[in-house]
Amino acid sequence: MNMEKRKPSKRKLKVEMQQQEIEVRIRNFNEVPFGYSEEQAIEEAKRCLQCKKPKCVEGCPVDVDIPAFIKLIEDGKFDKAAKKIKEKNSLPAICGRVCPQEDQCEKVCILGRKKEFEPVAIGRLERFAADWEAEHGTVKVPNTPPPTGKKVAVVGSGPAGLTCAFDLVKMGHQITLFESLHKAGGVLVYGIPEFRLPKKIVQREVDYIRSLGVNLRVNSLIGKLYTIDELKGKYDAIFLGTGAGLPMFLGIPGENYNGVYSANEFLTRSNLMKAYLFPEWDTPIKRGKKVAVVGGGNVAMDSARTALRLGADEVYLVYRRSEKEMPARIEEIERAKEEGIKFMILSNPVEVIGENGWVKALKCIKMELGEPDESGRRRPIPIPGSEFMFDIDLFIVAIGTRPNPLISQTTPALKTTKWGTIVVQEDVPKTSLDGVYAGGDIVTGAATVILAMGAGKEAAKAIDEYLKKK
Amino acid sequence: MYEIVRREVLAEDSDLFEIYAPEIAKKAKAGQFVIIRINETGERIPLTLADFDAKKGTITLVALRVGKTTHLLGTLKAGDEILDVVGPLGNPTEIDNYGRVICVGGGLGIATIITICKALKDAGNYVIGIIGARTKDLLIYEDKLRGICNELHISTDDGSYGHHGFVTDVLKKLLDEGDTIDIIWAIGPAIMMKFVCKTTESYKIKTIVSLNPIMVDGTGMCGACRVEVDGKTKFTCVHGPEFDGHKVNWDLLLSRQQMYLNSEKLSFNKFKEKIRG
Ligand SMILES: Cc1cc2nc3c(=O)[nH]c(=O)nc-3n(C[C@H](O)[C@H](O)[C@H](O)COP(=O)(O)OP(=O)(O)OC[C@H]3O[C@@H](n4cnc5c(N)ncnc54)[C@H](O)[C@@H]3O)c2cc1C
Ligand SMILES: Cc1cc2nc3c(=O)[nH]c(=O)nc-3n(C[C@H](O)[C@H](O)[C@H](O)COP(=O)(O)OP(=O)(O)OC[C@H]3O[C@@H](n4cnc5c(N)ncnc54)[C@H](O)[C@@H]3O)c2cc1C
Ligand code: SF4
Ligand code: SF4
Ligand code: FES
Numbered sequence: 001m002n003m004e005k006r007k008p009s010k011r012k013l014k015v016e017m018q019q020q021e022i023e024v025r026i027r028n029f030n031e032v033p034f035g036y037s038e039e040q041a042i043e044e045a046k047r048c049l050q051c052k053k054p055k056c057v058e059g060c061p062v063d064v065d066i067p068a069f070i071k072l073i074e075d076g077k078f079d080k081a082a083k084k085i086k087e088k089n090s091l092p093a094i095c096g097r098v099c100p101q102e103d104q105c106e107k108v109c110i111l112g113r114k115k116e117f118e119p120v121a122i123g124r125l126e127r128f129a130a131d132w133e134a135e136h137g138t139v140k141v142p143n144t145p146p147p148t149g150k151k152v153a154v155v156g157s158g159p160a161g162l163t164c165a166f167d168l169v170k171m172g173h174q175i176t177l178f179e180s181l182h183k184a185g186g187v188l189v190y191g192i193p194e195f196r197l198p199k200k201i202v203q204r205e206v207d208y209i210r211s212l213g214v215n216l217r218v219n220s221l222i223g224k225l226y227t228i229d230e231l232k233g234k235y236d237a238i239f240l241g242t243g244a245g246l247p248m249f250l251g252i253p254g255e256n257y258n259g260v261y262s263a264n265e266f267l268t269r270s271n272l273m274k275a276y277l278f279p280e281w282d283t284p285i286k287r288g289k290k291v292a293v294v295g296g297g298n299v300a301m302d303s304a305r306t307a308l309r310l311g312a313d314e315v316y317l318v319y320r321r322s323e324k325e326m327p328a329r330i331e332e333i334e335r336a337k338e339e340g341i342k343f344m345i346l347s348n349p350v351e352v353i354g355e356n357g358w359v360k361a362l363k364c365i366k367m368e369l370g371e372p373d374e375s376g377r378r379r380p381i382p383i384p385g386s387e388f389m390f391d392i393d394l395f396i397v398a399i400g401t402r403p404n405p406l407i408s409q410t411t412p413a414l415k416t417t418k419w420g421t422i423v424v425q426e427d428v429p430k431t432s433l434d435g436v437y438a439g440g441d442i443v444t445g446a447a448t449v450i451l452a453m454g455a456g457k458e459a460a461k462a463i464d465e466y467l468k469k470k
Numbered sequence: 471m472y473e474i475v476r477r478e479v480l481a482e483d484s485d486l487f488e489i490y491a492p493e494i495a496k497k498a499k500a501g502q503f504v505i506i507r508i509n510e511t512g513e514r515i516p517l518t519l520a521d522f523d524a525k526k527g528t529i530t531l532v533a534l535r536v537g538k539t540t541h542l543l544g545t546l547k548a549g550d551e552i553l554d555v556v557g558p559l560g561n562p563t564e565i566d567n568y569g570r571v572i573c574v575g576g577g578l579g580i581a582t583i584i585t586i587c588k589a590l591k592d593a594g595n596y597v598i599g600i601i602g603a604r605t606k607d608l609l610i611y612e613d614k615l616r617g618i619c620n621e622l623h624i625s626t627d628d629g630s631y632g633h634h635g636f637v638t639d640v641l642k643k644l645l646d647e648g649d650t651i652d653i654i655w656a657i658g659p660a661i662m663m664k665f666v667c668k669t670t671e672s673y674k675i676k677t678i679v680s681l682n683p684i685m686v687d688g689t690g691m692c693g694a695c696r697v698e699v700d701g702k703t704k705f706t707c708v709h710g711p712e713f714d715g716h717k718v719n720w721d722l723l724l725s726r727q728q729m730y731l732n733s734e735k736l737s738f739n740k741f742k743e744k745i746r747g
Contacts, residue, residue: 181687182514182553219554219555220493220556221559221689224558224559225497247693249693256722258728258729259729262693264691265686268687269686278737281511281513282512284730284734284737285733357725357726404690406690
């Protein structure tokens with residue numbers, strides 16, 4: 001055994017990942033970090049303690065064998081490292097980039113518990129392995145088992161639907177993947193910006209899944225083109241992964257002025273429709289000079305940083321609690337600050353002021369934190385008489401989204417909660433309809449990429465068992 | 471890819487496209503719309519279903535050339551393909567036997583009101599059509615509508631044909647002198663729908679309009695299409711496109727339609743230069 005010989009490096013901090021200079025990147029849409037070189041990846045891999053009881057794996061919602069893939073990187077077996085990750089996670093290039101690692105695998109990494117030590121950069125290493133494989137490796141199409149003759153309809157091509165389709169097709173079932181937009185990928189293509197997740201990476205994964213025989217049908221809005229009942233007549237089972245894409249607004253006066261966007265619209269125009277390339281691409285977008293974004297999650301950070309890249313001089317991020325409570329990934333908060341986004345915490349918009357139909361200023365009120373609420377975070381309370389106002393010419397509302405209602409509206413028998421999420425059983429992700437399964441944001445409400453993938457995986461397993469009995 | 475099987479020039483700046491889209495054709499109902507994207511760099515634009523034929527597997531769209539996308543569409547011929555067509559979107563018209571119904575169509579709204587007239591007639595209504603255009607040459611579908619409606623009234627802004635004036639003049643005259651009217655549909659430019667609603671308000675006759683705000687996805691995901699109805703914000707693509715016209719905040723709709731005026735001009739001028747070569 002060469003295990004005894006191995007000694008982890010003593011390096012306290014993660015190996016830095018090179019990134020675009022701040023002044024340059026705030027005016028382009030290219031990806032911010034460049035990723036590790038082979039040498040950097042090996043150096044970082046050496047920090048891992050190769051724990052006997054690796055806590056990191058428990059922190060990963062899909063149980064990636066983290067020490068194993070890190071060891072493979074350390075040994076220079078990059079291709080094998082990628083394959084190792086893919087045993088559990090079919091979209092590593094994506095997860096390595098967008099997983100909230102600080103709340104998952106890296107949060108519980110044993111190395112990170114040592115005083116003054118940072119956890120192993122698991123996400124960066126995952127990203128490295130996946131990118132290396134894409135560039136040099138052998139992406140081989142796995143041997144699919146003999147066809148089972150069973151047909152499954154997967155509705156929605158976000159991470160939940162993609163993963164479910166991927167697993168089911170590998171089990172020999174015949175899969176049709178329905179997507180209402182003209183491109184597959186869900187939030188990965190319409191929501192998360194190019195500078196954080198290059199679209200060619202998503203495309204690569206979609207192409208791969210299609211190469212396995214999944215029949216992708218874009219421009220197909222289920223509920224309108226086919227109802228669930230109609231699909232039930234043609235398919236042996238159905239998976240619903242339609243996400244939580246319905247934007248919420250604040251419900252304050254002036255919210256319908258021109259220049260007020262939902263984050264979904266702003267990001268969809270920019271990402272999916274490539275409005276940042278207007279007029280080479282046809283979809284226009286309002287480029288603001290003084291911009292306010294309300295919200296504190298990834299969506300708010302993405303909107304603020306997109307507005308900056310579209311040419312804003314000043315971007316304010318208005319959030320009603322303090323920075324500590326912000327749900328965004330820490331890395332995104334840090335990048336946003338580096339880029340000069342101004343955080344206006346403990347503030348909440350109360351009115352959009354307009355002029356000639358256009359947004360002109362934002363009126364906010366100051367907040368203070370009271371007792372913790374149901375979410376465990378301290379409840380923000382407005383301070384009477386503390387209203388203040390500032391001029392803006394673009395306002396983006398990023399306070400959250402709700403489940404897409406189209407399918408539940410057209411399928412009365414499908415049980416949903418009062419928030420519009422689809423109800424599934426506790427043990428299996430099965431809905432109130434026989435043969436219909438669901439997972440991802442449509443079940444949990446807006447969550448994360450990796451949780452949606454986990455749900456897609458679990459559903460694939462349940463569907464397979466259901467089909468075997470059928 | 472969706473093939474154009476027939477293309478016609480209806481009037482000076484309006485085109486008709488019959489497109490092979492069998493799944494949509496099978497599902498379509500009067501009052502619904504589709505969103506198309508012509509090519510990879512194109513924008514998504516909504517167009518109402520002017521007709522659909524489940525047997526032939528085709529849908530018919532009619533587009534007024536106003537900006538870049540509709541002009542680009544106008545360069546396509548039979549045999550050409552459109553990259554994306556998604557639909558049917560929006561709620562269908564609520565067809566019932568209401569009694570005596572007036573359907574007002576203005577400009578290209580004439581094309582889209584035909585399916586509604588047809589469905590209302592089939593449901594047993596007495597259908598009175600009123601159509602109007604700027605001038606005689608822009609008036610489309612007169613014959614087709616004559617075959618469907620029990621009565622058809624025509625106006626042109628310049629008096630070159632039919633009544634000299636606006637559809638609202640004809641409407642007012644009918645409401646003043648005719649029998650009771652149970653319900654009215656009005657489809658056309660927002661400004662026309664607004665004035666139809668202003669006219670019918672004092673007669674207390676329910677007036678349904680089909681709103682045309684700017685859209686992106688058409689599935690309830692962006693909120694671009696939000697309008698105010700009865701003081702509440704609604705998404706036209708999922709709650710509409712038809713609403714009670716007396717409750718619509720018209721000024722907001724008209725203002726929101728102007729949101730990209732400067733960009734649209736830029737895009738269109740660039741397109742014109744390109745065609746000129
Ligand atoms: C801007 C933004 C940034 C984010 N950043 C992060 C991040 O950094 N890290 C992270 O982990 N998570 C992030 N998230 C959250 C994460 O993207 C979601 O939790 C995840 O995408 C949910 O996956 P899903 O498959 O359930 O749904 P989605 O990704 O929403 O996909 C659903 C798909 O279904 C389609 N669809 C909907 N209705 C129908 C229908 N009736 N018929 C056919 N198709 C339909 C939709 O068009 C869509 O493509 C972010 C979200 C946003 C919006
Ligand atoms: C539900 C619905 C149904 C419609 N049905 C038809 C139809 O059957 N026939 C038809 O000719 N037109 C219809 N429209 C309007 C049509 O979508 C626009 O004319 C088209 O998008 C203009 O694109 P453009 O690039 O050619 O012009 P642009 O240069 O983009 O715009 C020119 C003018 O059109 C308006 N406009 C721009 N984009 C949109 C948009 N996405 N939606 C609505 N208006 C817009 C603007 O106010 C602008 O003043 C419909 C709109 C909606 C919402
Ligand atoms: S999938 Fe996400 S949580 Fe799991 S190891 Fe990779 S980065 Fe960490
Ligand atoms: S917990 Fe940290 S140090 Fe231990 S195996 Fe996992 S990544 Fe390596
Ligand atoms: S067009 Fe996006 S919500 Fe209606």
